[in-house]
Amino acid sequence: MSEELGYIKVVDVKHYGYCPRIVYITHVLHCDEVVSEAMEMGSERHEAGYIAPLIARLKPVKIFRELKLDSDRLKLSGVVDYLLITDLDEYVVAEVKWSEKARGGVKFDHKLQLAAYALLVKENFGKDVKRGFVYYRVDGKILEVFLSGGLKRFVERIVEEIHRIILDEKMPPVKVTETRCMNCGFSRYCKPSALSGEVYKQARSRRGPE
Numbered sequence: 001m002s003e004e005l006g007y008i009k010v011v012d013v014k015h016y017g018y019c020p021r022i023v024y025i026t027h028v029l030h031c032d033e034v035v036s037e038a039m040e041m042g043s044e045r046h047e048a049g050y051i052a053p054l055i056a057r058l059k060p061v062k063i064f065r066e067l068k069l070d071s072d073r074l075k076l077s078g079v080v081d082y083l084l085i086t087d088l089d090e091y092v093v094a095e096v097k098w099s100e101k102a103r104g105g106v107k108f109d110h111k112l113q114l115a116a117y118a119l120l121v122k123e124n125f126g127k128d129v130k131r132g133f134v135y136y137r138v139d140g141k142i143l144e145v146f147l148s149g150g151l152k153r154f155v156e157r158i159v160e161e162i163h164r165i166i167l168d169e170k171m172p173p174v175k176v177t178e179t180r181c182m183n184c185g186f187s188r189y190c191k192p193s194a195l196s197g198e199v200y201k202q203a204r205s206r207r208g209p210e
């Protein structure tokens, strides 16, 4: 699906979960994220071995890898790393992240991403996805996420909000912490007031030359 048709991607949901302003930067300003070495490594083709413990646990009868899905209703598309179908006909989504987990477990933006894939699976296969998994390569851990109806409805509202930001071309206010801005690959375009003086210079120098 293309942007011309008014579709957004699941990565936009992930970005919104990190900071809604990223949606404005990518879709209205058309600026791309500064790609770090870790991100380049993460974009490499996923190996089935990464989720071997999950396969051993679920014993799926079918595995789709890098499956493209879309929804006409939500105008949303995405490529899920893995969709596993068990012998009980349970549909499970899984993502591989070249990063570490959050202190409390799965990162919030990754939960939203899994819930967005669950919505796409529902629309394409007619199956409710009740749980997903994230494999964090830095930690070497696979973590489970319960994908509740409330979380999926929350993601539907986020999808609506993303379309609205793109349509209105109005920059969302900064509602994230300075730490998050420091680790954001879009800070050079954003120049948030949350990052001022020396802190902003440090963030910019970590992202390389403009």
Ligand code: SF4
Binding pocket: 018, 019, 020, 021, 022, 174, 175, 176, 180, 181, 182, 184, 185, 186, 187, 190, 191, 192, 194
């Ligand atoms: S630098 Fe901060 S405010 Fe700007 S997009 Fe990134 S996280 Fe959001």
